[in-house]
Amino acid sequence: MLIYGLKNNLIFFSKIFIIYLKIAIIYKNIFIK
Incomplete structure (x- = not known):
């Protein structure tokens, strides 16, 4: 049970x-542009 959890x-x-x-990744692309 513990392993399943x-x-x-x-x-x-x-x-x-x-x-x-x-x-x-999205934020990085915005800041590079």
Whole structure:
């Protein structure tokens, strides 16, 4: 049960990380221009 919870948290945090990464790339492109 604990391992299953950790696995779900890992997927959740990886989704948040990907969203932040996309936002960071967009902001970087705006600031370069």
